[in-house]
Amino acid sequence: MNANNLVAVVGDDFPQAMIDDLRQHGINTEGLEIRKGEKTFFWSGKYHNDMNSRDTVEVQLNVMGDFDPIIPESYQDCQYLMLGNTSPAVQGLVIDRLHNRPKLIVLDTMNLWIEIANADLLNLLKRVDVLVLNDEEARMLTHEYSLVKAAAKIQGMGPKTVIIKKGEHGALLFGEGKIFFAPALPLEEVFDPTGAGDTFAGGFIGYIAKTDDASFDNMKRAIIYGSAMASFCVEKFGTERIMNLTQEEIQARVSQFVSLSAFGLE
Amino acid sequence: MNANNLVAVVGDDFPQAMIDDLRQHGINTEGLEIRKGEKTFFWSGKYHNDMNSRDTVEVQLNVMGDFDPIIPESYQDCQYLMLGNTSPAVQGLVIDRLHNRPKLIVLDTMNLWIEIANADLLNLLKRVDVLVLNDEEARMLTHEYSLVKAAAKIQGMGPKTVIIKKGEHGALLFGEGKIFFAPALPLEEVFDPTGAGDTFAGGFIGYIAKTDDASFDNMKRAIIYGSAMASFCVEKFGTERIMNLTQEEIQARVSQFVSLSAFGLE
Numbered sequence: 023m024n025a026n027n028l029v030a031v032v033g034d035d036f037p038q039a040m041i042d043d044l045r046q047h048g049i050n051t052e053g054l055e056i057r058k059g060e061k062t063f064f065w066s067g068k069y070h071n072d073m074n075s076r077d078t079v080e081v082q083l084n085v086m087g088d089f090d091p092i093i094p095e096s097y098q099d100c101q102y103l104m105l106g107n108t109s110p111a112v113q114g115l116v117i118d119r120l121h122n123r124p125k126l127i128v129l130d131t132m133n134l135w136i137e138i139a140n141a142d143l144l145n146l147l148k149r150v151d152v153l154v155l156n157d158e159e160a161r162m163l164t165h166e167y168s169l170v171k172a173a174a175k176i177q178g179m180g181p182k183t184v185i186i187k188k189g190e191h192g193a194l195l196f197g198e199g200k201i202f203f204a205p206a207l208p209l210e211e212v213f214d215p216t217g218a219g220d221t222f223a224g225g226f227i228g229y230i231a232k233t234d235d236a237s238f239d240n241m242k243r244a245i246i247y248g249s250a251m252a253s254f255c256v257e258k259f260g261t262e263r264i265m266n267l268t269q270e271e272i273q274a275r276v277s278q279f280v281s282l283s284a285f286g287l288e
Numbered sequence: 289m290n291a292n293n294l295v296a297v298v299g300d301d302f303p304q305a306m307i308d309d310l311r312q313h314g315i316n317t318e319g320l321e322i323r324k325g326e327k328t329f330f331w332s333g334k335y336h337n338d339m340n341s342r343d344t345v346e347v348q349l350n351v352m353g354d355f356d357p358i359i360p361e362s363y364q365d366c367q368y369l370m371l372g373n374t375s376p377a378v379q380g381l382v383i384d385r386l387h388n389r390p391k392l393i394v395l396d397t398m399n400l401w402i403e404i405a406n407a408d409l410l411n412l413l414k415r416v417d418v419l420v421l422n423d424e425e426a427r428m429l430t431h432e433y434s435l436v437k438a439a440a441k442i443q444g445m446g447p448k449t450v451i452i453k454k455g456e457h458g459a460l461l462f463g464e465g466k467i468f469f470a471p472a473l474p475l476e477e478v479f480d481p482t483g484a485g486d487t488f489a490g491g492f493i494g495y496i497a498k499t500d501d502a503s504f505d506n507m508k509r510a511i512i513y514g515s516a517m518a519s520f521c522v523e524k525f526g527t528e529r530i531m532n533l534t535q536e537e538i539q540a541r542v543s544q545f546v547s548l549s550a551f552g553l554e
Binding site for chain 1: 337433434435436437454457458460466467468469470471474475476477505508509511512542546547548549550551552553
């Protein structure tokens with residue numbers, strides 16, 4: 023199995039216990055910069071009744087404002103690269119600083135960058151294999167309402183594979199002229215949707231990396247695992263549920279997705 | 289195969305060619321009342337950009353205002369009854385006038401009846417097996433935002449099986465403590481969504497009746513057929529696409545649903 027290498031920046035207000043937790047889960051944190059006397063990125067917001075839309079109450083970029091990603095020498099064998107949501111300029115620097123191109127580069131982005139860093143984002147799109155974004159962002163980026171048309175336009179911008187997340191309505195995977203749809207698990211309660219999209223992306227790339235297979239058919243399974251991970255994320259506040267998951271719980275959740283979508287005509 | 293028996297009322301303005309078309313498709317129209325000198329029900333509306341929401345421009349109840357359903361003697365062997373969307377009082381009369389209870393009664397309804405005929409609807413719910421409604425209506429009927437909770441409440445009102453339609457986001461089937469999710473086919477263009485919900489319900493009951501199997505597993509397949517039929521409905525104006533469908537086209541569309549949702553972990 024590949025190492026799981028983290029590149030990130032926090033301030034010295036970031037809880038050491040959380041970093042220890044990551045290490046205990048097998049995450050290499052050599053590329054995590056901890057800036058003395060500075061503060062970690064901060065966001066707070068309010069969710070609406072449908073849990074799919076939210077208003078930002080406060081954002082403090084703090085250390086994120088001039089993030090200069092560090093790629094330790096031990097990271098240079100990276101095969102699968104997940105570029106988490108930050109400015110396209112910083113995401114591009116990570117690719118620049120890897121001596122060899124990874125087998126697969128997955129990019130996450132958001133409405134903010136589509137608006138304020140559109141040219142940077144369009145340049146970056148030419149360099150990645152998979153773009154992950156939500157339905158609203160796909161429409162904003164392409165000016166197409168139909169997600170089928172939006173995905174085709176995005177494929178023309180660079181990424182051969184496009185994943186469009188629809189929150190509680192599941193996710194669509196477009197690639198090789200095919201479409202795959204992964205449902206979201208219908209839940210009685212959504213406690214806190216913060217980080218569900220990131221967890222989805224993490225579950226996706228984690229499955230691809232672990233199985234070392236970036237074929238379209240394996241991406242279908244990866245999206246199911248991503249959806250399963252996201253369904254745990256929303257059950258408790260912050261990272262609480264995710265940090266305490268067992269492999270058995272994950273497999274049981276994936277089985278729920280099977281019974282949710284199999285209809286016996288396959 | 290059972291006969292397909294229609295109960296309905298129209299005015300003498302209703303095109304005879306459409307009635308002939310129904311007969312050519314094997315529909316028994318003995319229970320279709322044609323009222324001389326009166327006008328057929330009329331609706332016009334405007335769809336919004338997302339094709340899921342619409343505003344009514346004009347409704348004329350006309351002959352629907354005092355619809356008194358006729359059940360011909362030849363209909364008395366009815367095994368599978370689909371109560372299309374009309375007032376709960378009229379829907380109840382159809383059940384009253386059948387000497388033997390059908391094996392399965394499926395009820396379609398809408399926000400209007402939840403608002404203006406709530407008591408009638410609640411009484412009728414005790415007499416049916418399956419309720420078909422959309423997400424907004426399920427929330428309106430139960431005052432629950434979570435569709436999982438809404439479905440459980442509806443099951444407490446009578447129907448053991450609940451189908452919640454989510455338009456372009458697919459449909460959920462709740463029954464036997466299980467949940468099944470059927471995706472909608474992602475489309476490049478939606479030409480006219482009018483009647484898509486009715487076509488879905490028709491495809492559903494048609495598949496159940498043809499296979500003579502109302503088990504939960506067969507209902508999953510029936511919902512896929514319903515979704516396939518609805519995906520045709522929206523491609524052209526009115527009933528044009530549906531009236532000219534072949535069995536081969538339907539099977540090919542169902543295969544698209546298989547490739548859309550099968551992920552090889554089943």
